[in-house]
Amino acid sequence: MEATLIQFYQHLAVERGLAPLTLTAYAQDLKDFQEFLLARGKSHWLKVDLADLQEYLGAMEGKGLAPRSRARRLSALRQFFRFLQREEMMAANPVELLDSPRLPQRLPRVLSEADVTALLNAPDLNTVLGLRDSALLEMLYATGLRVSELLGLTLNQVDLRRGVVRPLGKGHKERVVPMVPVAVQKLNRYLKEGRPKLLKGLESAYLFLNRRGGRLTRQGFWKIIKHYARKAGVRELSPHTLRHSFATHLLGHGANLRALQMLLGHADLATTQIYTHLDSDRLRDVHHRAHPRA
Numbered sequence: 001m002e003a004t005l006i007q008f009y010q011h012l013a014v015e016r017g018l019a020p021l022t023l024t025a026y027a028q029d030l031k032d033f034q035e036f037l038l039a040r041g042k043s044h045w046l047k048v049d050l051a052d053l054q055e056y057l058g059a060m061e062g063k064g065l066a067p068r069s070r071a072r073r074l075s076a077l078r079q080f081f082r083f084l085q086r087e088e089m090m091a092a093n094p095v096e097l098l099d100s101p102r103l104p105q106r107l108p109r110v111l112s113e114a115d116v117t118a119l120l121n122a123p124d125l126n127t128v129l130g131l132r133d134s135a136l137l138e139m140l141y142a143t144g145l146r147v148s149e150l151l152g153l154t155l156n157q158v159d160l161r162r163g164v165v166r167p168l169g170k171g172h173k174e175r176v177v178p179m180v181p182v183a184v185q186k187l188n189r190y191l192k193e194g195r196p197k198l199l200k201g202l203e204s205a206y207l208f209l210n211r212r213g214g215r216l217t218r219q220g221f222w223k224i225i226k227h228y229a230r231k232a233g234v235r236e237l238s239p240h241t242l243r244h245s246f247a248t249h250l251l252g253h254g255a256n257l258r259a260l261q262m263l264l265g266h267a268d269l270a271t272t273q274i275y276t277h278l279d280s281d282r283l284r285d286v287h288h289r290a291h292p293r294a
Contacts (some may be wrong), residue, residue, distance in 0.1 A: 001034055004045055008083050017171045027074040045084060050094045053077070057098070074098060108244040108274070109236055116141060118247055120233040129211065131194035133224055135186045136208055136216075137242070139165075142183035144246035144264055147239045151216050153207040162189055169265035177263055247275045 005027075012018045027280035037048065060070050062126060074095070081095045107148040110121070120137050121230050124130035140150055157166045163184045164176050179187070195209060202213040210216050212221040222239055243264075250260055 001037075001043060001045060004084070004089070005030055005034070005080075007087075008080055011083060017170075017173075019170060025072070026076050029073045030080055032073070033071075033077060045081075045286070046090055048081075048094060050097050053094055053098055055176045093112075095202070109238060109241050110248045111237070111241060111245045113249060114118075115232070115234045116242070116249075119228055119234050119237075122228040122232045128194045131186075131190045131199065132208065133228065135183075135190035135194075136221075136224070137228065138171065138183045139179065140187045140242045142180045143167075143248055144243050146243060146265070147218060147221060147287065149265075151206075151208060151221060153157075153216065154205040155207055158187070158207060160184055160191075167265070168196045170267070173265070175262065175265050244275075247272070251275050 006240075008030075009023060009027065012023055018026075022068075024263065035055060036059065037052065038045075040052070042052065045250070055068060057074065060073065078095045081093045083091045084090045120134070120141065122133065123134040123137065125134055135215075136150070140147075143165060145153075145165070146168050146169070149169060153165060154166060157168075159165070163179045163181070165179060166174050166176055168174050169268060195207075198211065199207040199213045204213060206215040208216040210220050218239070223240060225237060229235070231238075247260055247264060251257070257269065257272055257276070260275070262268050266272045
């Protein structure tokens with residue numbers, strides 16, 4: 001069983017280019033299922049049947065595992081057994097006979113445009129860290145990058161002349177995302193007046209640095225954004241709130257859903273469609289103007 005799992009992980013890493021954290025999640029979920037099978041005297045994947053899978057999911061529900069966690073485990077099993085079938089290690093895939101747990105739809109927290117403006121105006125541009133933080137927040141809202149993409153940016157991935165960035169997204173896929181002029185302006189000032197002072201004679205390929213000249217971490221970013229949220233009087237702010245706000249505000253101002261998908265780096269349009277549920281005011285307005293009996 002173990003050798004087959006290793007083959008599957010190599011497939012995910014090499015052929016599908018999944019990130020290390022995703023691979024770790026797959027490994028944890030499949031290891032748990034493997035232990036479940038071994039406890040029932042089954043030591044080969046070919047012996048797994050629908051009853052085993054149903055009992056496993058029932059056991060997870062009995063342990064109080066949330067629907068989202070059960071759905072994630074089922075997704076890992078589905079991918080693994082599809083791999084076994086594709087490699088002709090088994091004729092039929094019992095996982096295909098199972099339905100995913102019904103998940104409650106969770107809409108992301110979004111700021112109003114006024115709250116975004118207050119947040120972006122919060123940093124003090126008379127300080128080195130203020131220059132960095134102003135560029136950081138402005139760029140995040142201008143591009144809608146994931147926090148990991150933003151903090152992973154190197155100088156080579158930024159083109160100020162063209163006003164674009166080339167982040168490396170999930171699956172190591174690069175995309176081109178434009179910036180608005182104010183973000184280019186603030187980033188240019190940070191690069192000229194702030195970043196050299198943070199480096200203090202050191203060298204770094206990364207765009208955004210901490211006060212010691214090293215790469216800014218997610219923990220450091222989280223502290224920064226919480227500080228400015230308090231200063232701007234903005235509540236319930238998470239690291240991805242500006243990304244969600246970017247998407248919703250673009251959609252509200254008439255952006256095409258397909259274009260938004262490309263900007264956000266979503267592999268599936270269905271992932272992007274969640275933002276249509278957040279813009280109910282615009283949808284009501286479109287309905288009112290377009291419906292012949294409105």
